[in-house]
Amino acid sequence: MGIEIKIEHLTKSFGRQMIWDDVSLTLPAGEISVMLGPSGTGKSVLLKTLIGLLKPDRGSVIIEGTDIAGCSRAELFEIRQLFGVLFQDGAMFGSMSLYDNVAFPLREHTNKGETEIRGIVMEKMDLVGLKGAEMKLPGEISGGMRKRAGLARALVLDPEILLIDEPDSGLDPVRTSFINQLFVDLNAQIDATFLIVTHDIHTARTIPDNIGLLYHRHLAMFGPREMLLSSQEPVVRQFLNAQRVGPIGMSEEKDADELAAEEGHELPPLPPIPLQLEPSNGIPRRSQRAPGEWCRANGVVPPAGSFTDSISPSAIGV
Secondary structure (H helix, E strand, C coil): CCCCEEEEEEEEEECCEEEEEEEEEEECCCCEEEEECCCCCCHHHHHHHHCCCCCCCEEEEEECCEECCCCCHHHHHHHHCCEEEECCCCCCCCCCCHHHHHHHHHHHHCCCCHHHHHHHHHHHHHHCCCCCCCCCCHHHCCHHHHHHHHHHHHHCCCCCEEEEECCCCCCCHHHHHHHHHHHHHHHHHHCCEEEEECCCHHHHHHCCCEEEEEECCEEEEEEEHHHHHCCCCHHHHHHHCCCCCCCEECCEECCHHHHHHCCCCCCCCCCCCCCCCCCCCCCCCCCCCCCCHHHHHHCCCCCCCHHHHCCCCCCCCC
8 A cells, every 4th residue: 555645835946946835735645646847847856855865945745754854864764665766767777787776776775685586576577577688788778678677676675655757758659658557557556656757748648646737836736637637727728738828838937928919819628538547457446536536526527528428517417
């Protein structure tokens, strides 16, 4: 079972540059959450803050009753045992085989013998589809394979929280689809709490239970997937539907002249909300909600054609 992460009034700056201010949200235990935002809005900084690599200026990150923003080094070390991290580029040691890369956390942080380590490493490599490639070097395999090797390494300590930074960076759409399916299957199997940082809109629309959006030094919105995909809030609507009309511009925020030029422009309709990606075995995950559940519960009419026309305004009682 995954662990809840409670973030309260988190603020971070580098010198005079404010990254984000007063960010508060709760990552539900065992659910998949995605964090989006334009480039430079501090998504990767947030991941580093959650694991204690960066200290916030203010605020708290509560995990199992411990505030990692203000705890001792010994407490932080213990909390970090709960985490697995998949870095943006895989972060493999180039001179070590995939096997030794994956085994590294076990050799560093446990007293397990090599026989037990081998069993764990081979199990995790099989889980991510790399069985048979364990003796290859990182430079001998594709970017997608390096991502999967990094994921195997993140899993060897059986984490209850997985932080995943830009897993689709440098991958073609086919490999992105494969790794997205892998995340869903893993969540179904290990029930860990996932936080995925990504720019990929298809990933954000189909994978998570929850979506967050960082914009202009604050958290614009965080909540269930259907809430954001049916939102009329300008920033959320523009980003999640990849539209040019809206407050986000090439330099993050449009100026007054650009916004004035858009006045009177009719916005295109919201695209249908797609069905959420299911595990390969077809059995819904514990945290997976039924299509349209949030819309029905909150009296929201989903965009036309949502959920493969499985719900309609009359079906949700509005």
